Amino acid sequence: MKAATLFAALGVLSAVVGFSSQKASAPEWTVIIGGQTDGYLSPCGCTKPMSGGIRRRVSAIRQLATGNALILDSGGLAVAAGPQDEMKADALAETLVSAKADAVLLSGADAVLGVANLSSLITRLDGRLLSGSLTPSDRLPVVPSITKGPFTVGGVLVNPAAFRALGESARGSAEAAEEFIAQLPSGAVPILLTDGGKEAATTLAEQNPDLRLVVFRQTGEPLAAPIPVGKTLLVAVGEQGKHVLRFKFQDGALTEYRAIRLGPEYDDDPKVAVIYQTYLRRVADAGLLDALPRTVTDRYVGSEACLPCHTQEHAIWKGSRHATALKTLEADGHQRDPDCVSCHVVGLDSESGFRSREKTPTLTDVGCESCHGPGERHAREPKRFPFKKAGEDSCTGCHRGSTSPNFDFLTYWKKIQHGPVENQRISSGQEKIKKSR
Ligand code: HEC
Numbered sequence: 285m286k287a288a289t290l291f292a293a294l295g296v297l298s299a300v301v302g303f304s305s306q307k308a309s310a311p312e313w314t315v316i317i318g319g320q321t322d323g324y325l326s327p328c329g330c331t332k333p334m335s336g337g338i339r340r341r342v343s344a345i346r347q348l349a350t351g352n353a354l355i356l357d358s359g360g361l362a363v364a365a366g367p368q369d370e371m372k373a374d375a376l377a378e379t380l381v382s383a384k385a386d387a388v389l390l391s392g393a394d395a396v397l398g399v400a401n402l403s404s405l406i407t408r409l410d411g412r413l414l415s416g417s418l419t420p421s422d423r424l425p426v427v428p429s430i431t432k433g434p435f436t437v438g439g440v441l442v443n444p445a446a447f448r449a450l451g452e453s454a455r456g457s458a459e460a461a462e463e464f465i466a467q468l469p470s471g472a473v474p475i476l477l478t479d480g481g482k483e484a485a486t487t488l489a490e491q492n493p494d495l496r497l498v499v500f501r502q503t504g505e506p507l508a509a510p511i512p513v514g515k516t517l518l519v520a521v522g523e524q525g526k527h528v529l530r531f532k533f534q535d536g537a538l539t540e541y542r543a544i545r546l547g548p549e550y551d552d553d554p555k556v557a558v559i560y561q562t563y564l565r566r567v568a569d570a571g572l573l574d575a576l577p578r579t580v581t582d583r584y585v586g587s588e589a590c591l592p593c594h595t596q597e598h599a600i601w602k603g604s605r606h607a608t609a610l611k612t613l614e615a616d617g618h619q620r621d622p623d624c625v626s627c628h629v630v631g632l633d634s635e636s637g638f639r640s641r642e643k644t645p646t647l648t649d650v651g652c653e654s655c656h657g658p659g660e661r662h663a664r665e666p667k668r669f670p671f672k673k674a675g676e677d678s679c680t681g682c683h684r685g686s687t688s689p690n691f692d693f694l695t696y697w698k699k700i701q702h703g704p705v706e707n708q709r710i711s712s713g714q715e716k717i718k719k720s721r
């Protein structure tokens with residue numbers, strides 16, 4: 285006990301010494317960089333562990349931003365024109381204000397939003413939307429740079445053409461970066477955000493050796509370590525807002541780089557959860573799902589119509605996760621979200637397909653006809669209207685890319701196999717039906 289007390293006292297003493305020696309040097313800062321959201325306000329959640337999402341991002345930012353913090357967003361407010369992207373950009377802007385972001389890059393892709401939407405975003409972001417490439421106008425009063433603590437942050441567009449097409453006066457990254465450097469407050473630590481890739485960032489660093497940090501865009505994961513170009517560091521957040529980056533700024537140096545994956549260990553930030561639910565409600569209220577284009581196909585009847593003649597297949601299907609796929613979306617309020625519904629119901633792209641649980645109660649979830657095709661004629665006259673053989677092709681419309689990265693036909697088929705005994709040979713590998721006939 286005595287020894288422990290002594291050690292504790294020594295600990296306190298050394299902490300005090302540490303504190304007083306630190307007092308002489310400049311205060312420590314944390315630099316946090318998120319962004320490259322590109323419409324991914326929430327991970328689709330189709331595979332686990334899922335990463336990213338604005339709700340987790342902000343709880344991570346709030347945890348990291350203790351003491352002096354500079355919070356940056358590398359942009360990607362929108363990817364396409366249209367009401368859903370506008371709603372996403374609004375929700376993202378509100379999120380960034382809630383996260384106390386200091387600066388948000390205006391990217392070339394954001395031009396799809398058009399002048400009226402951008403102008404209202406600028407108001408929402410209240411002095412945070414950054415671009416040294418646009419000449420600030422009454423229509424788009426962006427800020428060329430922001431200064432906070434020791435840092436001055438600028439933003440440049442590699443391709444200003446999309447903004448010129450909107451009638452704005454816009455210049456490329458080389459010219460804008462040069463002016464940013466020329467106008468730096470003396471002694472400032474310059475950080476530049478760009479919507480260009482690694483090559484563009486490297487050129488900017490070579491041409492402006494005073495830059496300390498350049499944040500660029502990159503698909504895939506963020507870098508394991510920053511790329512040094514002279515005394516400039518290059519970093520990228522990586523795709524779909526799945527990560528945030530963190531640096532410490534101590535004694536004039538950017539140190540302790542970390543790329544943090546936004547996994548399930550980050551809870552949803554409660555304030556952003558409200559913003560996100562409000563966004564989903566706006567999407568639902570605007571009827572965007574009802575406005576999707578549809579084509580004329582054979583008629584869908586729903587899985588219950590198959591029950592009388594295919595009792596066994598129906599029982600297997602009923603016990604599979606396909607049979608509750610819409611419920612999965614409803615659990616998180618995504619049941620009217622055009623980003624999600626097509627793969628979680630029957631025939632969303634058909635005139636006779638899913639509309640809503642109320643209007644088309646038999647076409648909810650992934651049903652028999654999601655794989656076999658519209659079955660009204662077959663259900664009426666099975667002999668006269670047989671189905672084509674279904675195979676791997678009937679799965680990959682939904683089990684593709686990031687929604688099902690572990691998809692392997694034989695493994696997955698085994699979990700839902702049905703039909704006569706010979707189908708079971710498919711899964712035991714004795715016979716492969718990999719393609720539809
Ligand atoms: C391209 C088709 C597709 C789209 C679009 C899609 N999903 Fe999925 N979803 C799937 C597939 C396929 C699975 C099953 C993946 C697996 O297990 O391999 C799945 C599974 C899920 C799961 C279950 C995860 C689990 O393991 O419990 C959730 C939750 C989910 N999706 C939510 C969403 C949300 C929310 C959206 C929209 C933001 C969405 N999905 C959009 C195809 C899709």
Ligand code: HEC
Nearest residue numbers: 587590594597598601650651652655673674675702703704
């Ligand atoms: C996830 C996709 C999927 C769903 C959902 C699905 N099936 Fe199938 N089904 C297949 C595949 C793949 C086969 C095997 C290939 C084949 O034989 O056509 C198959 C085989 C069958 C067969 C045997 C066909 C044969 O010639 O051997 C019947 C009958 C059948 N399904 C009926 C149904 C019924 C009824 C439902 C709904 C209760 C249903 N299926 C749901 C994909 C699906």
Ligand code: HEC
Nearest residue numbers: 585586589590593652653656659662663666667669670671
């Ligand atoms: C009235 C009874 C009946 C109903 C309802 C019915 N089927 Fe069938 N189904 C049959 C019969 C009988 C066969 C065998 C046809 C043959 O041997 O030519 C069959 C065969 C199939 C096959 C094997 C491929 C083929 O067509 O030869 C699939 C797949 C299938 N049915 C799916 C479905 C689905 C999906 C539904 C619901 C949309 C459905 N059936 C509704 C009686 C029915």
Ligand code: HEC
Nearest residue numbers: 605606608609612627628650654655678679682696697699
């Ligand atoms: C219309 C879109 C769609 C099609 C077509 C589809 N699936 Fe799925 N599948 C889903 C969705 C969505 C889920 C997740 C459902 C949930 O958990 O809510 C899923 C889940 C699964 C699961 C459960 C995964 C697990 O880990 O338990 C298996 C297995 C599966 N699908 C196999 C298949 C196979 C095999 C085919 C093709 C023969 C197929 N699916 C066709 C959308 C689809």
